[in-house]
Amino acid sequence: MQAQTTVPVRKGQELLLNEMYVSIQGESSLAGLPTIFVRLYACNLRCAWCDSMYAVEGGEFTRSSVEDVVDRIRELSAAAEEGEGIRYVCWTGGEPLLQAESIAAAVRRLPEDFVHSFETDGEVDLHTFDRLAPAERASGRVRYVMDVKCPGSGMKAEKAYANLGLLQPHDEVKFVLRDREDYEFARRVLSAYGTKAQTVLFSPVAAAHKVSMGLDPDRLAAWILEDRLPVRLQVQLHKVLWPGKSRGI
Ligand code: SF4
Structure with missing residues (x-):
């Protein structure tokens, strides 16, 4: 698992852009809020249940300057x-933090009342972006999920344990x-490693990529209730709103 893109990119100047669109946020504590999505290309992992492999491999991206991406975000907002x-x-993405320098440049060019969330896979050292945008991180303008x-x-x-x-x-x-097995693994991680993050999401796998059957959300709900776990059950809202649609949601 290498935390690098296989495609060279001019750091701080351009982004490997897969797609940009406006939708309803379907995950995290921001679920339900109208959100601009910037999906970047390439990933350091290959998850069995990945639902966005088109942003992981296959070469489906355009090289976009930071300025063009910022302009498009302004238009969409x-x-x-x-x-x-x-x-x-x-x-x-993909894994957005593989392009940390260019995202930081974009964040700096956008108004201060914008809130940025990064869907990161846990296997890229978070120090890198923290050092690029310390003020934005401290203020909560940039949040990791x-x-x-x-x-x-x-x-x-x-790397997730140190992160x-x-x-x-x-x-x-x-x-x-x-x-x-995954549920028990998550419980062990939470009891063994400290974190200041106040929101812990347990999300059932949906059928995707190499996984034909997901985990029933009601089974997961029963386990959480039985164990009195202080976690948030997350069902992907965008898949409820737009069943069968895989892109632009
Ligand atoms: S995009 Fe996310 S789910 Fe897909 S392979 Fe990368 S880390 Fe895994």
Whole structure:
């Protein structure tokens, strides 16, 4: 598992852009909020249940300058009436933090009332972005929603354990669970490693990629209730709103 893109990119100047769109945020504590999504290309992992492999391999990207991406975010955020508009930006992928320098350059060019969330896989050292944008991180303008990869993903959590100690209260930790083994793994991680992140998400795997059957959300709910776990059950809202649609949601 290498935390590098296989495609060379001019750091701080361009982004490997897969798609950009406006939708309803379907995950995290920001679920339900209108959000601008910036999906970047390439990933350091290959999860069995990945639902965005088109942003992981296959070469489906354009090289976009930081300025062009910022301009597009401004366009997508604009509302007809003054005082309205979208202020949430979700950087996702793929693994967005492989392009940390360029995202930091984009964040700096956008208004201070924008809130940026990063859907990161846990296997990229969070120090890198923390050092690039310390003020934005301290203020909560940039929030991580960080996965800890469970065994059912086919990946191995390695850097995630150290990264848990770097999270701030406004950050979130996410476990995507395929079965009871993953659930027990997540419980062990939470009891063994400290984190300041105040939101812990348990999300059942949905059928995707190499996984034909997901985990029933009601089973996961029963386990959480039985164990009185202080975690948030997360069902992907965008898949409820737009069943069968795989892109642009
Ligand atoms: S880390 Fe995310 S984008 Fe990368 S393979 Fe896993 S699920 Fe897909």
